[in-house]
Amino acid sequence: MKNEYGKFEQLVQKLDPGIKLICAWELKGGISAQVTGLEMLQSTGRIIRMIVRQHGDNDLKRNPNIAADEHRLLGILKSAGLPVPKPYYIEQSCEVFSKPCLLIEFIEGKPDFTPSNLNDHILQLAINLAKIHHVDCAKLRLSFLPKLENSYGEMLDSKDGAILDETLNLSLIRDLLKSYMPLRPMNKEVILHGDYWPGNILWKEDKLVSIIDWEDSGLGDPLADLANSQLEILFHFGMDAMSDFTIQYKSMMLELNFTNLPFWQLFAALRLSDFPEWGLEKSKENSWKKRHKSFVRQAINQIRLN
The missing domain is CATH 3.90.1200.10 (Aminoglycoside phosphotransferase (APH), C-terminal lobe)
Incomplete structure (x- = not known):
């Protein structure tokens, strides 16, 4: 993660040059994609969090446009009122990472396999x-x-x-x-x-x-x-x-x-x-x-x- 910190800084600068990256951490549980959490400081002084999704080789082989497709679909579903992460930015140039990636909303929550009700x-x-x-x-x-x-x-x-x-x-x-x-x-x-x-x-x-x-x-x-x-x-x-x-x-x-x-x-x-x-x-x-x-x-x- 330390080796990629600079790349995440470049990514958030593409989203908004006024944003400063505070920290990045790997999110466990993803199998088909690499998922990273980002905490950032906006120029207004507000701290925000986002998720970076980088699809795996199998998904990219199946659909080279998978990042763009997921970004577009999330926008459609969000507009329809469904509880999905809001898509913020898609990096397709591969100038930062070797694969396309998405910046999406960070939502506080986790899977629950032992629900109380x-x-x-x-x-x-x-x-x-x-x-x-x-x-x-x-x-x-x-x-x-x-x-x-x-x-x-x-x-x-x-x-x-x-x-x-x-x-x-x-x-x-x-x-x-x-x-x-x-x-x-x-x-x-x-x-x-x-x-x-x-x-x-x-x-x-x-x-x-x-x-x-x-x-x-x-x-x-x-x-x-x-x-x-x-x-x-x-x-x-x-x-x-x-x-x-x-x-x-x-x-x-x-x-x-x-x-x-x-x-x-x-x-x-x-x-x-x-x-x-x-x-x-x-x-x-x-x-x-x-x-x-x-x-x-x-x-x-x-x-x-x-």
Whole structure:
């Protein structure tokens, strides 16, 4: 961090020549991006904080414009009244760092995996996912966002020849999905977060204050987001919490057709199956694998019933 302090000074000078950098510190928890906190002194004497986000190589390879896209999307979502960090500046010239980076709002809060009131916690998660999906895309220019269904299709192909964890029935899931692809569209495209899970939600005093990390966002069926969130909530909070989350979300999204939900649940199960990479304690890994299998079993049963 000391070696890069001068670079952060250059960055804030690009934002505002009158700002003085006081300190910079690495923020833990980011996997796909390097996240740094900055404290600065404005010429007015006011102390402010911001976040620097530098996307990782994998994200940049997938989308070289990912920084500009996230900056633009955050502006759209902020204008729509969603609890997301305000984007302040994007540095694309790579004059300061070797990669593009974003300067965004610093929001006091942190993920909460042990909420004091789980029912209210789940309700707020459902409310805010519904808010994302209710953003009126017809009035917005969103052609810069990818179609996430394309990446889901690529997920099936990318597993060809790979070693799959057959204790999780991943080959069965993949083959079943391939036999039903492409899915018939039943809902209007909406903005998708792409990775709406408890680790990407900031809380302060039991209130949801920010939804972060939008690098996986795109356009698609809202059920893709719902399914991903269902499995993450099942992992972290259990079956009752997942059921409650689903009921609450459905009550706010009456216009949706949920017929294809089991297919999106199987996609979520494929996506969230790399347990060895998560560094879990063995007991937690075993527990989550059981929940994963139960989630898959219910989805397959529902497909067969339909």
